[in-house]
Structure formats: structure tokens, C-alpha cells
Amino acid sequence: MSDFKRRYGRRRVIQGGLAGILATGVSPLILSRGAWAQEFCNAPTGDTVTLGFNVPQTGAYADEGADELRAYELAVEHLNGEGDGGLIPHFSSDTLTGNGILGKRVEYVTGDTQTQSDPARESARRMIERDGAVMITGGSSSGVAVAVQSLCQDMGIIFMSALTHSNDTTGKDKRRYGFRHFFNAYQSGVGLGPQLGQAYGNQRRAYHLTADYTWGWTQEESMIAATEALGWETVEAVRTPVGAGDFSQYITPVLNSGADVLILNHYGFDGVNSLTQAVQFGLKDRQANGQDFQLVLPLVSDLMAAGAGEAMQGVYGTSNWYWSQPDEASQAFTASFGARWGSPPSQAAHTSYVQTLLYADAVERAGTFYPPEVIRALEDFEFDGMGNGPTLYRGSDHQCFKDVLVVQGKETPSNQYDLLEVVSTASRESVTYDPEIFGGELGPYEPNMCA
Amino acid sequence: MDIFRLPRKDVITLALFSIVVLTMPIWLAPLGAAYPGLMQQFAIFAIFAVGFNILFGLTGYLSFGHAAFLGVGSYTAVWSFKLLTMDAIPALIFAIIMSGVFALAIGFVSLRRSGIYFSILTLAFAQMSYNLAYSVLTPITNGETALQLTSQDPRIIDMMFRDRLAGLPSPSLLGTSLGGYGGFYLCAAILLVVFFIAQKIFTSPFGMQLRAIKSNQTRMSYTGFNTRPYTLAAFVISGMYAGLAGGLLAVTDPLAGAERMQWTASGEVVLMTILGGVGTLLGPVIGAWLIKYMENIFSAFNARILADLFSWLPDGVQDGVVLVSSKFVGEGWKLTEGLVFVLVVVFLPGGIMEGTRRIKSLFGARRANRSASKEQLSTTAAE
Numbered sequence: 001m002s003d004f005k006r007r008y009g010r011r012r013v014i015q016g017g018l019a020g021i022l023a024t025g026v027s028p029l030i031l032s033r034g035a036w037a038q039e040f041c042n043a044p045t046g047d048t049v050t051l052g053f054n055v056p057q058t059g060a061y062a063d064e065g066a067d068e069l070r071a072y073e074l075a076v077e078h079l080n081g082e083g084d085g086g087l088i089p090h091f092s093s094d095t096l097t098g099n100g101i102l103g104k105r106v107e108y109v110t111g112d113t114q115t116q117s118d119p120a121r122e123s124a125r126r127m128i129e130r131d132g133a134v135m136i137t138g139g140s141s142s143g144v145a146v147a148v149q150s151l152c153q154d155m156g157i158i159f160m161s162a163l164t165h166s167n168d169t170t171g172k173d174k175r176r177y178g179f180r181h182f183f184n185a186y187q188s189g190v191g192l193g194p195q196l197g198q199a200y201g202n203q204r205r206a207y208h209l210t211a212d213y214t215w216g217w218t219q220e221e222s223m224i225a226a227t228e229a230l231g232w233e234t235v236e237a238v239r240t241p242v243g244a245g246d247f248s249q250y251i252t253p254v255l256n257s258g259a260d261v262l263i264l265n266h267y268g269f270d271g272v273n274s275l276t277q278a279v280q281f282g283l284k285d286r287q288a289n290g291q292d293f294q295l296v297l298p299l300v301s302d303l304m305a306a307g308a309g310e311a312m313q314g315v316y317g318t319s320n321w322y323w324s325q326p327d328e329a330s331q332a333f334t335a336s337f338g339a340r341w342g343s344p345p346s347q348a349a350h351t352s353y354v355q356t357l358l359y360a361d362a363v364e365r366a367g368t369f370y371p372p373e374v375i376r377a378l379e380d381f382e383f384d385g386m387g388n389g390p391t392l393y394r395g396s397d398h399q400c401f402k403d404v405l406v407v408q409g410k411e412t413p414s415n416q417y418d419l420l421e422v423v424s425t426a427s428r429e430s431v432t433y434d435p436e437i438f439g440g441e442l443g444p445y446e447p448n449m450c451a
Numbered sequence: 452m453d454i455f456r457l458p459r460k461d462v463i464t465l466a467l468f469s470i471v472v473l474t475m476p477i478w479l480a481p482l483g484a485a486y487p488g489l490m491q492q493f494a495i496f497a498i499f500a501v502g503f504n505i506l507f508g509l510t511g512y513l514s515f516g517h518a519a520f521l522g523v524g525s526y527t528a529v530w531s532f533k534l535l536t537m538d539a540i541p542a543l544i545f546a547i548i549m550s551g552v553f554a555l556a557i558g559f560v561s562l563r564r565s566g567i568y569f570s571i572l573t574l575a576f577a578q579m580s581y582n583l584a585y586s587v588l589t590p591i592t593n594g595e596t597a598l599q600l601t602s603q604d605p606r607i608i609d610m611m612f613r614d615r616l617a618g619l620p621s622p623s624l625l626g627t628s629l630g631g632y633g634g635f636y637l638c639a640a641i642l643l644v645v646f647f648i649a650q651k652i653f654t655s656p657f658g659m660q661l662r663a664i665k666s667n668q669t670r671m672s673y674t675g676f677n678t679r680p681y682t683l684a685a686f687v688i689s690g691m692y693a694g695l696a697g698g699l700l701a702v703t704d705p706l707a708g709a710e711r712m713q714w715t716a717s718g719e720v721v722l723m724t725i726l727g728g729v730g731t732l733l734g735p736v737i738g739a740w741l742i743k744y745m746e747n748i749f750s751a752f753n754a755r756i757l758a759d760l761f762s763w764l765p766d767g768v769q770d771g772v773v774l775v776s777s778k779f780v781g782e783g784w785k786l787t788e789g790l791v792f793v794l795v796v797v798f799l800p801g802g803i804m805e806g807t808r809r810i811k812s813l814f815g816a817r818r819a820n821r822s823a824s825k826e827q828l829s830t831t832a833a834e
Contacts, residue, residue: 057782117597117708125488213595
């Protein structure tokens with residue numbers, strides 16, 4: 001008995017017990033570290049994977065949102081092997097086979113951003129927390145894209161932004177989990193500048209009307225930089241609220257300002273309204289400083305051109321993509337979208353569709369849905385066959401680099417969809433910039449767990 | 452302690468209410484709303500509506516600008532995150548103080564008038580605050596883009612204790628993260644506390660004085676009673692409730708946008724209160740939940756979900772039903788909201804609470820009838 005007592009004294013029993021408890025507690029951490037790494041927010045477990053499409057169904061950008069939703073539905077069909085496959089056969093990466101993503105059938109949920117940050121984040125949270133979406137895509141409005149992008153970073157969910165043109169999205173407010181295929185305001189300025197100089201000379205005085213949020217601010221800054229480089233003078237830059245509807249109070253002062261070019265940093269319904277009203281005020285037929293008065297709409301889409309009608313004729317702008325591009329991929333996408341929905345796709349639809357395919361392809365190449373691996377697969381990814389020529393997803397700011405189209409409203413449209421004409425292309429080299437000029441920080445790869 | 456004492460009926464209400472709030476993750480699950488994001492909204496907007504009801508329900512002063520205080524609370528909380536610390540407590544305290552100061556200033560001017568003039572004055576102030584936040588004070592509010600955290604924020608207090616980590620920090624409560632369910636339980640706990648405070652106000656002499664002002668302010672004045680300090684106190688208290696709600700919005704999601712102060716947001720809380728039942732304690736909470744539920748769940752329905760829902764109908768009928776019902780969900784959810792509101796106001800002017808009262812009295816009346824007839828029987832038997 002005494003022998004037993006000496007060998008298993010109180011202290012030893014406690015020590016041994018504690019060591020045992022510690023070992024049981026710690027060993028799973030050591031033995032299954034590899035397995036832990038695979039645990040992340042909304043890891044798809046069944047035979048389906050859910051994507052979240054967060055688009056404006058109401059508000060100033062509702063037209064764009066509706067078209068984006070059509071493109072997403074088309075992309076899901078093509079990923080699941082339905083329809084004609086769209087861009088999949090043209091895409092330079094050949095991992096997509098119409099068998100879903102990693103063999104899982106693609107399902108989707110939708111939400112309305114209302115073109116405002118709060119509702120956009122609420123609906124993104126619903127899709128992540130309730131519906132288990134593993135990726136969120138959408139946008140229209142850079143304010144919304146920036147807000148949702150930072151939410152997605154917090155939750156460890158990849159965000160593939162669609163229509164967002166502000167420099168901040170992949171600049172000051174860039175995030176490790178956010179990716180943008182669309183071009184930005186800086187690239188618009190660089191692309192549009194030479195064309196404006198060639199068409200309107202370098203003795204001009206420009207007046208800016210600017211949508212009062214992140215996109216408008218950076219677009220105004222980029223346009224002022226590009227036009228002042230031509231030798232133009234900036235008379236004034238006036239901020240207008242988003243969704244103002246009536247711009248007459250902002251256009252009246254333009255008449256007597258001594259300006260001879262009006263640059264409208266507006267998009268969606270705002271762009272349509274301000275352009276139409278400027279034309280109604282007779283600005284197009286006006287003479288100022290001995291020259292013809294000119295209007296410029298730096299970012300233009302075919303939806304806006306359709307909305308503005310005749311007012312758009314002769315007006316210069318830039319586009320990410322246009323459906324009449326002659327390359328095979330663009331034609332295939334236009335045909336596929338037209339067959340499904342009965343109208344050619346807008347640039348918003350195109351970028352939404354491409355982003356969905358790019359995400360699916362990155363997951364296939366990574367071989368997992370684990371976000372850090374998917375992010376690494378997207379970073380510095382060089383691809384082609386998506387309608388924009390050779391394109392690079394730059395790793396340092398998650399911005400795509402590709403040619404920028406300079407477009408002009410057609411004077412004599414041959415049909416109701418043939419509204420814009422691509423007048424020149426700014427090469428990918430000319431619109432490439434140093435990521436440092438916009439600052440910002442991407443943040444960590446490691447995902448946060450959502451609740 | 453005496454200040455924690457409540458009438459027995461109110462204690463039962465509070466207990467039942469606590470159970471309902473804390474078991475939300477369970478009973479909301481079949482309704483498709485049991486996810487932290489929406490449950491946080493439920494708790495926060497319940498706080499907002501309860502506070503609004505202290506002013507509107509008790510004094511009868513209809514403020515059309517309460518969202519301004521919500522916005523002030525949010526901006527203050529986000530600035531507290533940016534400048535001081537990511538902890539929720541200072542953020543909420545500052546949010547309450549700042550919105551209280553704003554309410555004092557706006558209330559001092561607006562309460563010189565009553566009725567429609569008061570409503571218009573508050574609406575004007577709220578719209579002014581919205582425009583200031585939207586386009587004038589953009590260095591403070593960041594306008595349409597919304598005020599957000601950045602990794603370069605000073606965060607003075609946090610920086611004293613730990614180094615800057617990679618990526619953005621998230622709000623916490625004494626070191627515990629407030630993501631997901633943590634955030635919900637914080638909001639729920641605060642909701643219970645402020646609900647208790649509202650109950651105390653309703654049963655206190657102060658609450659009685661406010662009700663007296665509502666029923667006849669002129670008579671109150673003639674009895675030599677100065678009503679202004681009382682209405683102002685009610686206004687400031689309800690402004691602080693709104694500020695608390697705004698602060699919580701920022702705690703659960705550290706971003707503050709100007710649209711929170713827009714007149715539509717002020718109108719929404721009026722809708723919530725009227726829908727649930729003005730002047731009742733539970734009514735505004737129910738109204739808030741109903742509107743937030745419609746906004747978040749109905750707006751997410753799309754034609755595909757509807758088609759699944761009605762797949763049991765024959766083919767031709769199904770298409771028709773989907774076509775009609777799709778107008779009321781998705782982007783058309785506001786149509787549903789409007790219809791429900793009209794129906795409630797026309798048939799139940801006292802809101803949903805009046806509906807429950809009517810149902811109760813229906814049963815009560817039946818029971819009373821039964822006992823009355825029993826009595827009759829027994830008396831006849833005795834004869």
C-alpha cells in the first residue's frame with residue numbers, strides 16, 4: 001500500500017491528469033491542422049454550390065441591374081452545361097466543362113441592393129448567413145461595391161464586383177477578397193483624352209457635373225487630369241446628388257459660365273437625364289468662345305444610349321465592352337445572350353457574366369473553394385477569349401487590365417440596338433498604371449469565419 | 452430596490468418578451484429569418500420604434516425626423532471606432548450622448564409648435580441633417596459613399612495596448628468579437644433593458660403627465676402646469692433611443708451612410724409604430740419586426756422561388772399565380788407593405804395590438820356570456 005502511495009502521490013496524480021487533459025485538448029489541433037485549414041465560411045458540402053447575385057433592382061441603376069441578373073442566369077446555365085455554352089469554349093482556360101463548379105451543380109440566390117450601401121450590405125448578409133452563398137457578385141454603383149466588398153472581406157467571402165468604375169474599388173478601398181473585371185475612371189480618362197484632343201482641339205474650357213459619391217469624385221479627378229494634360233481649362237466642377245432626376249438647376253449656370261464643353265460624370269438614369277436635359281437646353285447647338293459647344297459622357301453604356309436616344313448622337317465616351325465588337329468571343333456571347341433574352345447584352349451584363357466564369361474557373365484551377373487558394377488562382381491570372389482581348393488580373397490591386405474602347409453615339413443608327421460606334425481603342429499598355437498611385441491595402445488572405 | 456419594481460402585469464409581459472426575443476434563433480427558423488444579420492435588425496429597429504413610441508405614443512407629438520438621430524448615432528459610433536477604440540461600449544455611450552444633444556437642440560426649436568407644424572419642423576431638420584451628411588459635411592460623413600473604417604485609422608486607445616494587425620479590425624465587446632450571434636445577443640440584451648426602461652416610463656408619474664399632455668395640452672396649461680419641459684424630456688429620451696439604435700447599427704456593421712437619415716427612414720419608423728399600435732409597449736416592436744421581415748425576405752423572392760412555391764398547382768394556373776404574385780415580392784415588396792398598411796389602418800386603427808385585443812375580448816366575451824348563462828341557470832334552478 002505504502003509503495004502505491006509513494007508512486008502515485010497526490011501531486012503526481014494531479015500532474016498526470018493535467019498532462020492528459022492538455023494532451024487530449026491539444027492533439028486535435030496538431031493532428032488535424034490540415035483539415036482545419038479547409039474549414040471556412042459556407043464551405044459547400046452537398047452536391048450544389050450557391051452563388052449570391054446582389055444587383056440593383058430599384059434606384060438609379062435599376063436598368064443595369066436587370067441586365068446583370070439576366071447575364072448571371074445565363075452564366076449559371078452555361079456552367080451547368082445548359083444552353084450553347086456561351087464564352088466557355090472561347091475562354092483560354094479550359095477547366096470549365098459544363099459540369100457545374102468542381103462537379104457541384106450551381107444554384108443561385110438574388111438580392112436587391114436598392115443602389116444604396118445599407119440595403120446592399122443587408123441583402124449580402126442574408127445571402128451569406130442564411131442562404132450559404134460561397135461567392136457574392138454584383139454591384140452597379142461603386143459606393144455599393146466598396147461597401148459590400150469590405151463586408152465580404154470581414155466574412156471571408158469572395159466578392160466579384162460587376163459594374164463599378166470608381167478608382168477606389170481597386171485603389172484606396174481595395175480588399176483581398178474583392179476583384180474587378182470592369183475598367184476604371186483613370187483608364188477612361190487616359191483612353192478618352194487623346195480622342196477629345198483630336199476631335200475638339202486643345203483650346204477648350206470644360207465644365208463638370210459630377211455624381212456626388214466615390215465614383216463621380218474619382219471620375220471627375222481623372223477627367224480633369226486627362227483634359228488639363230491636353231491644355232484644356234477647367235471652369236468649374238459641380239457635384240449633383242445621385243438620382244436627382246431633374247438636372248435643370250445644374251445646367252442653367254453652364255450657359256453663362258464661359259465653358260464650351262460640358263463633361264457629365266453621370267451614369268445610369270442620371271446620365272440619361274442630365275444628357276437629355278442638356279440637349280433640351282440647346283447646349284448641342286450652342287456656340288461658345290467661337291467654337292461649337294460639346295458634350296462628353298465619359299462612361300457610357302448601350303442602355304444609357306438607348307435611354308438618351310437622339311441626345312446621344314455624336315457624344316464621346318468610353319466602354320468596357322460593346323456587343324458589336326468583331327472578335328469571335330464577343331460575337332458568341334452576343335448571340336448566346338440574344339438567343340436567351342432577345343436583346344444584345346450591355347457592358348454590365350458582359351462583365352457580370354465574365355466575372356462569374358472567372359470565379360468558377362479559378363475554383364477549378366485551385367481545386368478547392370477555400371478562398372485563399374481561389375484568390376491566389378485569380379491573382380496575376382492572364383487570360384483571353386472573353387471579348388476584351390488578352391487580359392491580366394493584376395495581383396497587386398485585383399484590377400483587370402485590357403483594352404479600353406472609346407465610343408461615340410451613332411448619328412444614324414441602323415436599328416434600335418446599334419447605337420454606339422467604337423471609334424478607337426486605348427491599348428492595355430497605355431491604360432496600365434502603377435498601383436501605388438491610389439494607395440490602399442489588400443489585407444490578409446486568411447478567411448474570417450462568418451457566424 | 453424600488454426603481455426596479457414593476458406592476459405584476461408588466462413583469463409578466465417583460466418575462467414573456469424576454470423569452471420571445473432570446474429564442475428568436477429558434478422560432479424564426481421556419482420563417483427563413485433566423486440569421487444573425489436580420490435578427491440584429493429586428494432587435495435594433497425594435498429599440499428605435501420603442502423609443503419613437505415614447506414620444507409619439509405618450510405625448511402625441513408626431514416627429515417625422517427621427518431618422519436624423521439614428522444617423523447621428525451611427526456616425527458617432529463609427530467615429531469612436533476610428534478615433535478611439537473598436538470596443539462597443541464607448542461607441543454606444545457617445546452615440547447616445549451625441550444624439551441626445553442633437554435632440555435637445557432640434558426639440559428646443561420644434562416643440563414651440565405642436566401638431567402638423569411640429570411634424571413639418573422635425574421633417575425639415577431631418578432633411579437638413581441628411582443634406583449636410585450627404586453633400587456638405589463630406590469630410591466627416593463621406594457622403595453617399597458612407598463612412599467606413601480604414602486600416603490607417605488612429606484608434607488611439609487600441610494602439611496603446613496592441614500593435615496594428617493586418618486587415619481591418621471588427622467591433623468587439625471587452626475583447627469578445629461581435630460578429631454574427633454575438634452581435635445579436637448584445638442587441639437583444641440592450642433591447643430588453645430599454646424595453647424595461649420604457650415600461651418604467653409608461654407606469655411612472657412622468658408617463659402619466661405625458662399622457663395628460665396628449666389628451667389635452669390646453670387644460671394642462673390652465674392648471675398651471677408647464678408642459679414644455681416634459682415634452683422636451685420625452686423628445687430627448689426618444690432621440691437617445693434612436694441614437695442607441697444607430698450606434699448598434701454601426702456596432703453590428705461598422706459603416707454609416709447618409710441614407711439612414713433620409714425622410715423615408717423617418718417615415719418607416721412612423722409606419723412601424725402605427726402598424727403595431729401607437730401608445731402600446733409591444734405594438735411598435737411587432738411593427739418593426741413585420742416591416743423588417745417584409746423588407747428583407749419578400750424582396751429576396753424571385754420568380755424561380757415562386758415557381759417552386761406554387762409547383763403543386765396545375766401548369767397554366769401556376770404561371771398565372773406566379774405572374775401575379777411576383778408583382779408583390781422581389782422589387783415590388785413595397786407594394787405589399789403599402790397594402791398591409793392600408794388594411795391595418797382601415798380595419799384596425801389601433802394597429803396589430805388592437806387586433807389581438809379584439810381577439811382576446813372575443814374570447815373574454817364568450818366566457819363572460821357562458822358564466823352569465825350559467826348564473827342564470829343556477830338562479831332558475833334555485834327558484
